[in-house]
Amino acid sequence: MLHRVAGASSRVVERWIPGSFVFAVALTLVVAVMALTMTDVGAQELVLGWGDGLAGLLAFMTQIALVLLLGYTLANLPPVRRLLARIAGLPRTPRAAYAFLVVVAGLASLLSFGLGLIVGGVLAVELARQFRERGVALHYPLLVASAYSGFVVWHMGYSGSGPLNAATEGGVYDTVLERDLVPVSETIFTGWNIAAVVVVLVVLAVALPMMAPTGRDAVRAAPDAALVEPTDDQPVAGEAGSPADWVERSRAVTTTMGLALGLYLVVHFADRGFDLTLDIVNWTFLALVLLVVGNARELAVLVSRGGRTVGEVLLQYPLYAGIAAMMSVSGLVELLSEAVVDAAGPATLGVFAFLAAGLLNVFIPSGGGQFAVQAPIFSGAADSLGVDQSVVIMAIAYGDQWTNMIQPFWAVPLLAVAGLKVRDILGYTSVVLVLSGLVFAGTLLVVGAG
Numbered sequence: 001m002l003h004r005v006a007g008a009s010s011r012v013v014e015r016w017i018p019g020s021f022v023f024a025v026a027l028t029l030v031v032a033v034m035a036l037t038m039t040d041v042g043a044q045e046l047v048l049g050w051g052d053g054l055a056g057l058l059a060f061m062t063q064i065a066l067v068l069l070l071g072y073t074l075a076n077l078p079p080v081r082r083l084l085a086r087i088a089g090l091p092r093t094p095r096a097a098y099a100f101l102v103v104v105a106g107l108a109s110l111l112s113f114g115l116g117l118i119v120g121g122v123l124a125v126e127l128a129r130q131f132r133e134r135g136v137a138l139h140y141p142l143l144v145a146s147a148y149s150g151f152v153v154w155h156m157g158y159s160g161s162g163p164l165n166a167a168t169e170g171g172v173y174d175t176v177l178e179r180d181l182v183p184v185s186e187t188i189f190t191g192w193n194i195a196a197v198v199v200v201l202v203v204l205a206v207a208l209p210m211m212a213p214t215g216r217d218a219v220r221a222a223p224d225a226a227l228v229e230p231t232d233d234q235p236v237a238g239e240a241g242s243p244a245d246w247v248e249r250s251r252a253v254t255t256t257m258g259l260a261l262g263l264y265l266v267v268h269f270a271d272r273g274f275d276l277t278l279d280i281v282n283w284t285f286l287a288l289v290l291l292v293v294g295n296a297r298e299l300a301v302l303v304s305r306g307g308r309t310v311g312e313v314l315l316q317y318p319l320y321a322g323i324a325a326m327m328s329v330s331g332l333v334e335l336l337s338e339a340v341v342d343a344a345g346p347a348t349l350g351v352f353a354f355l356a357a358g359l360l361n362v363f364i365p366s367g368g369g370q371f372a373v374q375a376p377i378f379s380g381a382a383d384s385l386g387v388d389q390s391v392v393i394m395a396i397a398y399g400d401q402w403t404n405m406i407q408p409f410w411a412v413p414l415l416a417v418a419g420l421k422v423r424d425i426l427g428y429t430s431v432v433l434v435l436s437g438l439v440f441a442g443t444l445l446v447v448g449a450g
Contacts, residue, residue: 020312
C-alpha cells in the first residue's frame with residue numbers, strides 16, 4: 001500500500017513542485033499577500049521591512065554555511081570516506097539499503113544537521129555505486145529520500161538550535177524573556193525525547209522500504225554523473241620542492257591549528273560546563289577536520305568542492321530573512337501563533353506549539369530564527385497553563401524539523417551531493433511527514449498528559 005501512496009505522491013510532486021529558489025520566491029509573495037490582507041500593515045511599511053530584513057540573518061548564514069561546508073569536508077576526508085565505503089557495504093539488498101540509510105543519516109543528523117545532510121548524500125552515492133557494481137537494481141530517488149528522511153530528527157540532538165538557544169546566555173530565554181535558562185538535560189537529553197528519536201527512526205526504517213516501486217521497469221538508477229569519483233587536481237602554491245610547496249604539503253600546519261582549537265574546546269567546557277552553541281558545534285567539527293586532514297592542500301581541495309553544498313543556501317537565505325521580517329513587522333507571526341495558543345489547553349499546548357512551528361517552518365526554515373519569534377509566545381502560554389518550559393521548547397523543535405520533509409530548502413545541500421532535484425524525492429518525504437508527525441504529536445500528548 002505504501003508504495004502506491006508514495007508513487008502517486010511522487011508523480012504529483014514531479015509535475016507540480018518547482019525548484020527550491022522558485023519555492024522561496026512564491027512564499028515571499030504569499031506572505032506579502034497574507035500580511036496585507038490579514039493585518040493592518042501598510043504596503044510601504046511592508047516593503048521597507050522586507051528590504052531591510054534581507055540582511056537580517058547574515059551572521060546566521062555564515063554559521064549555517066560553515067555547518068554545511070565543514071560537514072562536507074569531514075565526510076569526504078579519505079579516512080572517513082573509507083569508513084563510509086565500508087559502512088555502505090553492510091546492506092546487501094535494496095530494502096536493507098533504504099532502512100539502513102535512514103538510520104545512519106538520522107544518527108549523523110543528531111550529531112550535526114550539516115553532517116547528517118552530507119553523510120546522507122555521500123552514503124547514498126556510495127550505496128548506489130556498490131549496488132551497481134554488484135548488478136543489483138536500486139531505486140535511487142527513494143535511496144536519496146531515505147537519506148534526507150533521517151534529517152527529520154536533527155533538532156532533537158547535539159546541534160538543535162532551539163534547545164541550545166534556551167540553554168545559552170545571550171539567548172532568547174536570557175535576553176528577551178529574562179528568565180532562568182533551561183539546560184539541555186531537561187530538553188534534548190530527556191528520556192521522552194530520546195525515546196521519540198528511537199521510535200521515529202524505527203518507524204521510518206520499516207516504512208521506507210515499503211515505498212519501493214515494484215517491477216524492475218519502475219526502478220530508476222542513479223545518473224552516471226552522480227557516481228563519478230571527484231578528482232583531486234589543485235594548483236600548487238609554488239614550484240615543486242619550494243618552501244611554499246613544502247608548507248602546503250606539511251601536516252604540521254593543520255595539526256597545530258587543530259590542536260589549538262581542541263585545547264580551546266577543552267577549556268571552554270571545563271570553564272563553562274556543557275555550554276553548546278552553534279559556534280561551538282562548528283569549532284568542534286573544524287578541529288576534527290584539521291586533525292584528520294592530510295595537509296593544507298588537501299583541505300583546500302575539499303573546501304573548494306564543498307562550495308557546491310552552500311551556494312543555493314546562501315542565495316535563498318536572504319529571501320527567507322525577508323519573509324521573516326515581513327511576518328515580524330506585520331505581526332503575522334503573533335497573529336498565527338496566538339490563534340493556536342488560544343485553542344490549546346495544558347495537555348495539548350505541546351501539540352499546538354508543534355503544529356504552529358511546523359506551519360511557520362514552511363515560511364522560515366531556520367530553527368534558530370523560528371525559535372526567536374515563537375519561544376516568547378509559547379513560553380508565556382506555558383506559564384499561564386502550568387506547562388513545563390521543556391515541553392514547548394521541544395515542541396517548537398519538533399515542528400521545525402518536521403515540515404522540512406516538504407520544505408525543499410534544506411534538501412539542497414544533500415541533493416547537490418547526490419545529483420538529483422527536489423521534485424525527485426518530495427513524493428516519498430511527504431509520506432515521511434505524515435508518519436513522523438504522528439510520532440511527534442503522540443509524544444507531546446503523552447508528555448502533556450503526564
